[in-house]
Amino acid sequence: MRLILLALAIALAIAWAADAKTAQPEIAKPKPDAQKVERGRYLAIVGGCSDCHTADYAESEGQVPESQWMRGSPLGFRGPWGTTYATNLRISLSKITEEEWVKYAKSLETRPPMPWFNLKQWDEEDLRAFYHYVRQLGPLGKPAPEPVPPHEEPKVPVVTWPIPQAK
Numbered sequence: 019m020r021l022i023l024l025a026l027a028i029a030l031a032i033a034w035a036a037d038a039k040t041a042q043p044e045i046a047k048p049k050p051d052a053q054k055v056e057r058g059r060y061l062a063i064v065g066g067c068s069d070c071h072t073a074d075y076a077e078s079e080g081q082v083p084e085s086q087w088m089r090g091s092p093l094g095f096r097g098p099w100g101t102t103y104a105t106n107l108r109i110s111l112s113k114i115t116e117e118e119w120v121k122y123a124k125s126l127e128t129r130p131p132m133p134w135f136n137l138k139q140w141d142e143e144d145l146r147a148f149y150h151y152v153r154q155l156g157p158l159g160k161p162a163p164e165p166v167p168p169h170e171e172p173k174v175p176v177v178t179w180p181i182p183q184a185k
């Protein structure tokens with residue numbers, strides 16, 4: 019019995035350590051820079067990021083408090099690529115440095131409908147401003163649902179792409 023308990027305790031400790039490793043801590047925030055934050059905020063709006071990365075934003079015509087922006091969305095986008103979810107950028111960006119973000123954004127390629135081909139064209143200064151804006155919002159909420167492979171049924175509401183043909 020004792021041995022079993024000991025084995026269980028060790029297994030739990032290993033599982034916890036593995037979990038702690040994947041749950042990366044938040045990287046130190048960049049030095050506050052009001053101009054960059056303002057520019058980043060503007061780009062987030064005109065770049066349309068909130069349309070998908072903020073739950074209910076497009077549906078409510080932008081009437082979501084700014085404190086909730088960029089926290090991801092549980093609305094799935096389903097198509098031949100499977101089902102994808104606009105991620106929680108407040109968590110994503112809290113785990114990488116400004117330099118890492120610039121490189122990441124410049125080389126990003128994702129499944130649809132994320133317009134990565136547009137983000138790639140932002141110049142470095144704009145990408146840095148966006149980073150400053152999102153970092154000062156701080157991490158919030160939980161990660162968006164995991165993407166679902168094409169042959170599996172998603173469990174939450176989805177937008178189907180393209181619209182299914184009427185029979």
Ligand code: HEC
Pocket residue numbers: 062065066067068069070071095102103104105106107110126128129130131132133137165
């Ligand atoms: C039409 C909806 C849509 C718009 C608009 C959009 N995204 Fe996305 N984004 C997504 C989806 C869906 C994913 C997940 C794609 C996947 O799982 O392959 C994603 C993924 C990402 C990722 C990679 C995942 C991560 O968290 O690191 C980044 C970075 C990102 N988006 C940034 C942006 C930025 C910045 C903007 C605004 C310029 C933007 N997105 C606009 C839907 C969108």
